Amino acid sequence: MIPENQNKALHAxxxxxxxWDKHRDLITKMFxxxxxxxxxQAQIGIGQNVLDxxxxxxxxxxxxxxIVGPTGSVTYTDPVAGMLESAQAEAAxxxxxxxxxxxxxxxxLPFETCTFDVAVGRLSAMFFADPIAAVREALRVLLEDGSVAFAVWGSSEANPFFSTVTNVIDRFLEGYPQDSDAPDTFRFAVPDKLAEILEQADAKNVIERQLDFRIEAAISFEQFWxxxxxxxxxxxxxMGRLTxxxxxxxKQTVADAxxxxxASGTMSFPAEALIVTGRKSAI
Ligand SMILES: C[S@@+](CC[C@H](N)C(=O)[O-])C[C@H]1O[C@@H](n2cnc3c(N)ncnc32)[C@H](O)[C@@H]1O
Structure with missing residues (x-):
């Protein structure tokens, strides 16, 4: 049975x-x-079978x-029906x-042991119910020497795309229990935290790389909001709790911040992510 808090998270x-479907073009560009x-980092190339x-x-x-082309394939997974339907419709x-x-x-993961060359997760590892078990699962379905790679956010301070809004709203909601913007968005922001999870799950050659980039799109503050x-x-x-x-x-305070x-007429935020990779060892 799925625990209640996990059920609530999946419902959200x-x-x-x-x-995410409505803003897909922007999200694709920004991230x-x-x-x-x-x-x-995962050295993905033509002909590979990749698990997302x-x-x-x-x-x-x-x-x-x-990238993998017609001789390769991607297996998309997500526990949320609405996400899968949106991704499937876009592929079609x-x-x-x-x-x-x-x-x-x-x-x-409903796949045979030793199936994929590479397993990736973009901005999803922080939401796994049991990250060590999930990494073990990813390693199980990889071929020998296959790679696993996860992208997660760095600190809230280094990611004003999130904190510019949440810092202001949290000030206005003082007195309410503080649950920061998507409590788990920054779950693996502390350096080495996710890397240690990969090691505990028995991944080899674990490497963590900091990725500094800019979240950019030709949109106004109104569209960003x-x-x-x-x-x-x-x-x-x-937002539902504000009067x-x-x-x-x-909104005006966020606009000022x-x-x-x-300033250039379009949106450009500095951003920091961590890309953590590891390999499946010989069995
Ligand atoms: C921030 S979104 C990222 C989606 C996409 N990879 C991207 O980068 O645009 C996080 C995704 O993780 C999924 N997720 C939540 N819990 C999960 C779990 N236990 N296992 C796998 N995916 C999960 C959510 O349904 C959601 O689609």
Missing amino acids: WQTSARY APLTSGLVE IGGGSGEPSLTISR RRGVTNIHFRQCSAND KLRTEMSDSLREK PAQLPTV ARKYF
């Missing part, structure tokens, strides 16, 4: 799915450097399907035929 992702980092764990609205599966719209779709959790307040379940919930009178003040990231 189900609600988020429609917003493309994370996919490039994963592809590079927690593929959300379709990335990195869609990008990797182009693009005429992509080398992605297989399975609805499943990272902790219970809409994107952020729709995409995140915890922000949607917090109608507080809302315009909160975010002004420097829109």
Whole structure:
């Protein structure tokens, strides 16, 4: 049976799915450097069979399907039906035929031992119910010497795309229990934390690389505000707790704090992620 808190989290992702679908083009562009980092670190190439764990609205599966080409394949997984439907519809719209779709959790992968060359997860590892068990599962389904690679966010301070909004809202919600923006977004922000989990799960050659990049898109502050307040379940919930009178003040305060990231006329935030990779040892 799925524990209640996990059920609640998956339900929240189900609600988020429609917003991730709505903002898909922006999200694809903003987080493309994370996919490039994963592809590079895991050395993904033509003809490989790649597993995507927690593929959300379709990335990195869609990008990797182009890289592995018709002789390779991608197996997309996510436990949330709405996410899978959105990713599958987008693949069909693009005429992509080398992605297989399975609805499943990272902790219970319905695949044979020794199936994939590489397993990746972009911004999903922080939401795994039991990360060590999930990494063991990923290693189990990898071929001998196959690679696993996860992209997770660095610290909140190094990621103003998130903190510029949440710092302001949290000030207005003082007195309420503080649950930071998506409590688990920064779960692996502390250096080495995820790397140690890979080691505990028996991965070899574990490497953690810091990826500094910019989250950029040709959008205004208004569009950024809409994107952020729709995409995140915890922000949607917090916005619901503000009084109608507080809302315009909160938005204006965020606009003032975010002004420097829109100085060029479009959005450009500095960002920091960690890409953690490891290998399956000889059996
Ligand atoms: C922040 S989204 C990232 C989605 C996508 N990989 C991307 O980068 O756009 C996190 C994803 O993790 C998925 N997720 C949550 N719990 C999970 C679990 N236990 N196992 C695998 N995926 C999970 C969610 O359904 C969601 O699609």
